[in-house]
Amino acid sequence: MTVFEDLESEVRSYCRNWPVVFDTARGSRLTDVDGRTYLDFFAGAGALNYGHNPPALKKPLLEYLSRDGITHGLDMYTTAKGEFLRTFEDRILRPRGLDYKVQFPGPTGANTVESALKLARKISGREAMINFTNAFHGMTLGALSVTGNSMKRGGAGIPLVHATPMPYDNYFDGTVPDFLWMEKLLQDAGSGLNEPAAVIVETVQGEGGINPARVEWLQGLDALCKRNGILLIVDDVQMGVGRTGPFFSFEIAGIQPDIVCISKSISGYGLPMALTLIKPEHDVWGPGEHNGTFRGNNPAFVTATAALNEFWSDDALERSTLAKGERVDQAFTEIASRSQTVELTPKGRGLARGLQFSQPELAAKACAAAFERGLLMETSGPSDEVMKILPALTITDDELEEGLAIVGESVAAVTE
Ligand code: PMP
Secondary structure, rough: OOOOOOOOOOOOHHHHOOOOOEEEEOEEEEEEEEOEEEEOOHHHHHHHOEEEHHHHHHHHHHHHOOOOOOOOOOOOOOHHHHHHHEEEEEEEEHHHHOOOEEOOOOOHHHHHHHHHHEEEEHHHOOOOEEOOOOOOOOOOOHHHHHOOOOOHOOOOOOOOOOOEEEEEOOOOOOOOOOOOHHHHHHOOOOOOOOOOEEEEEEOOEEEOOOOOOOOHHHHHHHHHHHHHEEEEEEOOOOOOOOOOOOOHHHHOOOOOOOOEEEEEEHHHOOOOEEEEEOOOOOOOOOEEEEEEOOEEEEEHHHHHHHHHHOOOOHHHHHHHHHHHHHHHHHHHHHHHHHOOOEEEEEEEEOOEEEEEEOOHHHHHHHHHHHOOOEEEOEEEEEOOOEEEOOOOOOOOOHHHHHHHHHHHHHHHHOOO
8 A cells, every 4th residue: 555655755765665554563563554564674774773662762751751851952951861971971981991972963874974074074174084985874965975885976966075985894805905005095195185084984884785894904994094193983873772782883893983973773762863972082062063953852862761771781682682693694694505596695793684696686576575475674785786684683583583584485586
């Protein structure tokens, strides 16, 4: 039932693949208006790491609303904001030995990327950026400028920010030593490369096709930035908040980026919220220098605080995410080994997993076949050649098995 088709711009994308009207959702299941249920391996493109309507977040949200808690607080000090900041400090930053100031840059991932780029320019007094092949950072002009895929610019033309794409990990399949090009260009005054303010990187490229950078590569990048006086921005919008196991995806490399971008699952309830984390010595913002009406989403602060208390008071979620990720990898490896006609390559880290098809168009067909069987998932990668799954981290083992079985059947249906 595609009743809204004539009302909505053609610019929409995900729902085009799923021609039903969704109504309610709980945990890892959605229900449509006809009462059919779907298992969710999409999780709001990574915005629902704790599933739909998690009870431990819903209760405090309803209580907050029922006592007329402030919903829109912008820059005011509010109890909800204060509790979030204190909890974030106590549960996330301090136990990891991290020292960051928190900025609320606006409601979305693109907002935090914009603020990070602007801040890096202000700190360094330089304008240029270095980004990576296949990177994705959002749909605003600055974020698009550092997105390493010109197709994503959607005809928006010349980038606003001067950005030079460098090869991401494995771009040369190991045939060229890491950072050889980058360091040579940076140190060659005549190379024409503008002195960069910052490097912006994802530790696992999500939209780029679930490409995990190796730990050594991330450490090498951090060292290169330090050697050359360049700020390091980690865009953890999709891979943060536990998606790869640890709360921050860069923890695995033991690095401390200068600026960190967080959004998607930070509210825990699918409510818009973003953070820009800034090393205290780099917090050079003046009052009013990065404004925006929707920076104080107090209901999101309430659910975010509840999520940190519920899921990050110990390492249980991290451990179960890593174990579930291993299970998906094992299942994908089995599925790949069964395929006679198409080469399938499993990839990923934690519960960000992909299966790359040597015939790109089959990835979308596999997703469509999965939808017919009641499973939601999407594709990513430059040619949409990767079947991508981002289940809620709270998915039960039974639900995970159910979904993996459907993935196996759907891949077989399009490859045999
Ligand atoms: N950075 C990364 C790494 C992302 O994956 C995304 C969204 N897919 C964004 C930024 C942009 O976030 P938003 O869509 O909330 O603007």
